[in-house]
Amino acid sequence: MTVTLADVAARARVSPATVSRVLNGNYPVAASTRERVLRAVDDLDYVLNGPASSLAAATSDLVGILVNDIADPFFGIMAGAAQTEIGGPGDGSGRAGGEKLAVVCNTGGSPERELTYLTLLQRQRAAAVVLTGGAVEDPVHQAAVSAKLAKLADAGTRVVLCGRPPLPDGEAVVAALAFDNRGGGRRLTEHLLSLGHRRIGYVAGPLERTTTRHRLEGHRDAMRAAGLLGGGTGAAGLSGGGTGATGRPTDGYDEERLTVHGPYDRRSGYDATLELLRREPEVTAIVAANDTVALGACAAVRDRGLRIPEDISVAGFDDLPFSVDAVPALTTVRLPLFEAGARAGRLAMGKETPPPGGIATIAAELMVRGSTAPPRA
Amino acid sequence: MTVTLADVAARARVSPATVSRVLNGNYPVAASTRERVLRAVDDLDYVLNGPASSLAAATSDLVGILVNDIADPFFGIMAGAAQTEIGGPGDGSGRAGGEKLAVVCNTGGSPERELTYLTLLQRQRAAAVVLTGGAVEDPVHQAAVSAKLAKLADAGTRVVLCGRPPLPDGEAVVAALAFDNRGGGRRLTEHLLSLGHRRIGYVAGPLERTTTRHRLEGHRDAMRAAGLLGGGTGAAGLSGGGTGATGRPTDGYDEERLTVHGPYDRRSGYDATLELLRREPEVTAIVAANDTVALGACAAVRDRGLRIPEDISVAGFDDLPFSVDAVPALTTVRLPLFEAGARAGRLAMGKETPPPGGIATIAAELMVRGSTAPPRA
DNA sequence: CTGTTAGCGCATTCAA
């Protein structure tokens, strides 16, 4: 029925071992022999049995790329870039040579699914795993992930983090590429402050994610430096692992009042912005957790009959492709998603040497566009 | 070193076969025995060896979802929905029970990569494969894909098409869910015609894709019905397999003049729109191949100092989430991407019976919003 | 309901 290595060997009049060596290419084989084997492969339309191969070799050519939301270009861009580096150029023959199979796994932001996927990849003896995007800060889950990654690394799987902060004990990881979310958030708010804004609303992401926290901390750092916040440290409002930040009415009054949390989607931006405008009609600027949320914020501002940026400035984060097409074009913070993804892919393939200490921080660049302007006098 | 089934069996004081049966759950096992085995699994932190399992069972739990562009929400939404149905709810334990491993593979729209991924999935003995989005119409490639899918089906892989037209000989396929691109395109243009538009520019997708052709055909059907096109059949300008449509100056004059092809991205929409405005300054409406392209078109229109919709109407296709947030909100054609993806996922899992004949056409709904209006008098 | 027995198809020793 199904063609096996042995069939190819018989047809090429060589031993199975020789066929294996030709196919894997990592062993000297006479040119004429190779020729014969390759012809037999084509004649028989032979396709290697992946599981058998992986079983014998104790490793597979699967590379997993975990994303929080596959429908979000933020992840799509990184994953696509990583895949470019991992999948190889393809020889165009469709014969599938030594390439890896780069596959993206959608966790939907769920810690359970993240763990499940890691187990599944572990089960497959994946060659490498790339985790993209912010992590959930629940200590239990973080410990579980760390443990799982350690086991994966133990079994020879290369683990790379992309757009995610390093693990507490980064030993299990080949490399961590972290975005400078905090710096970006700070510069964005500094920009608004320099325009003259003082009452700035913040539509934050889900509470328990690192990305959310870092961007918000950057924002508050800037606010504090401008003397617009009570005392306390930068992380004050969110310290303690992010399980809740509703306390601290004393020095966190403005913070709490001017911050609303929600998922990283358009709807959340819309709703949160309406809420902010209700709570504090005097806000002159809204900073959103990311560009998608910012789009929702813009819609809400408009629906309230306010103009952007004349009445209210709006800013986002990420600089996704659509942001430049918003009307007015969105002021945001550019993250080099494609470059980071590609680098993560190379790191996963061992095609690039890891940064010193295994950790690299990737700069975030402020992009000033039409959606921000000085507040009305 | 690494824990195997035998180790678990020894610890639970049962035979390896029993452990296997417990893990796969598809066989009666005494509750007490199961209990003991499960405990041993946890104690030993055992993880099934996927390749070994797949080899012995001659099938794996991999399900591949092929997409043309992972950074495009059009695909992300479908893939995410499919994954939801395939991956199962996950039992939350991270232990990974009988779920399938749904993975998305990014072909980047390249026929070679599509074939390579199919081979890779064939090699892995994938349980199912879902192909999303339009196909490339090159006959050679189509034949190669058909042949490959037939082999996959032969080997027991369930093949599902989602948002892709049925294969010429659909035998290899469990089901094909095709979008009514043609009908959607027609209704969209009819809407513009009913508003009074007569000179309508069309920013089409890449020439050789089915999606491009069907949407364009719908547009031309409507134009022809309104007597705005020369003779010929609907597919006239693109007949012959899409290898080129530059001929036919006789009855295709306006068609060619008012159509520009390009990739499905924002940049293409921008450039093509400028080109259209240059060729034919009298156009009063621009129809774009999809929403992303439409966004680029809007930008171009604006950069030329024209207002939407007062000076020029713009319309898209797909109704991606951001389209409602465009300013003005984009008139477009809604495709139930999530529902279609979910259904494809269920079909791939055998959780839903295929439509009669294996083919279902999914309706496209016109969404009239602010970006279209009657032309200036 | 559970144990025993054979492979699944390939990569890799070790010889030649």
Added chain:
DNA sequence: TTGAATGCGCTAACAG
């Protein structure tokens, strides 16, 4: 440079 032999870890008959 090539061939022969062995086992990777598991599932699927078949008994019991």
